[in-house]
């Protein structure tokens with residue numbers, strides 16, 4: 233097989249890249265280890281920055297998003313006995329959208345179907361060869377296939393094989409805690425997300441739709457999910473989110489999914505080696521506190537697609553040569569913001585740290601300078617930032 237761009241991974245980065253390349257007249261083939269059903273039902277992110285939404289709308293992927301998604305003006309920041317609304321619209325003139333990654337994934341899948349995109353799901357043994365004249369091998373039902381391409385892009389997430397063929401430096405930070413995330417079939421108890429600092433640990437009250445609530449608890453890194461019954465989860469959420477405070481109530485409901493999500497930061501640089509490129513989680517991981525992982529996947533491929541169109545169609549390598557530096561500028565901004573939100577909101581077990589966190593939260597919530605910084609980063613900087 234031969235194509236212009238071989239894309240490894242059919243997550244949001246891979247499918248959106250194939251969509252943007254097709255709009256620029258470049259063909260691609262996508263290979264993915266999981267089944268389509270699995271990829272489309274994987275519960276992960278749910279917040280889209282302003283610039284991600286604008287991009288999706290501009291390429292025909294915004295209809296269901298704007299119909300079924302929910303636009304939020306800002307977030308609540310909370311600590312015991314206090315809750316403050318940070319209004320992004322008032323501060324920086326833009327907000328965010330709540331729209332599950334599962335839905336973004338389905339919209340992308342349908343759009344690629346309509347365009348006749350070739351996506352090979354359920355492949356095994358994917359390998360990338362010869363970065364100067366690249367090709368990909370994989371097996372389907374035990375039969376090996378070779379896919380030659382002008383360019384290979386690794387959109388294969390944090391555990392995919394492509395990162396290992398891009399030499400460079402990796403920066404990594406692990407945190408001493410994880411998130412226990414749950415989905416519950418109950419209407420959200422809040423109109424916008426609540427980020428809660430609490431001496432027992434951080435909690436986040438988020439949502440996916442008018443009938444589905446998404447909630448997170450800070451838990452120790454080695455947590456066994458079997459130790460967290462539904463009742464224990466709801467009790468901890470009620471305490472940390474302030475059930476009963478100023479009449480606010482956390483409504484409980486059936487928990488339909490629960491998982492433990494490790495927290496780490498990772499950046500790989502450069503994001504290119506010869507004719508092999510990286511995009512999304514394949515090149516960087518952020519802890520989810522800043523809601524940046526999915527948005528970085530979108531911004532990477534928004535920068536990469538025009539670069540590859542120029543490279544493949546015009547043999548013009550200028551944008552491709554700039555891609556890694558341009559993408560990393562935004563990656564490091566989001567990496568810092570995600571680290572900053574994480575360290576401001578999670579209990580470290582150190583009482584001095586706790587006082588510093590509370591002081592910082594009071595400053596962010598009460599000062600225009602403090603809240604504007606949070607709003608600008610959370611609602612998202614322009615894709616070319």
Ligand SMILES: Cc1cc2nc3c(=O)[nH]c(=O)nc-3n(C[C@H](O)[C@H](O)[C@H](O)COP(=O)(O)OP(=O)(O)OC[C@H]3O[C@@H](n4cnc5c(N)ncnc54)[C@H](O)[C@@H]3O)c2cc1C
Pocket residue numbers: 240241242243244245246263264265266271275276277278279333357358387388389390391392393413493511512513514520523524525526529
């Ligand atoms: C477990 C998990 C939970 C998360 N939860 C949250 C959350 O609650 N909130 C939040 O804001 N963010 C969350 N994130 C972050 C966010 O979902 C990611 O940043 C986003 O999915 C990145 O998109 P991507 O396309 O770069 O990578 P991915 O979505 O990971 O897609 C990569 C794709 O490559 C495929 N692949 C891997 N190896 C191979 C191979 N060898 N051959 C072919 N295909 C391969 C994978 O199956 C996958 O489909 C979570 C991430 C993970 C991993």
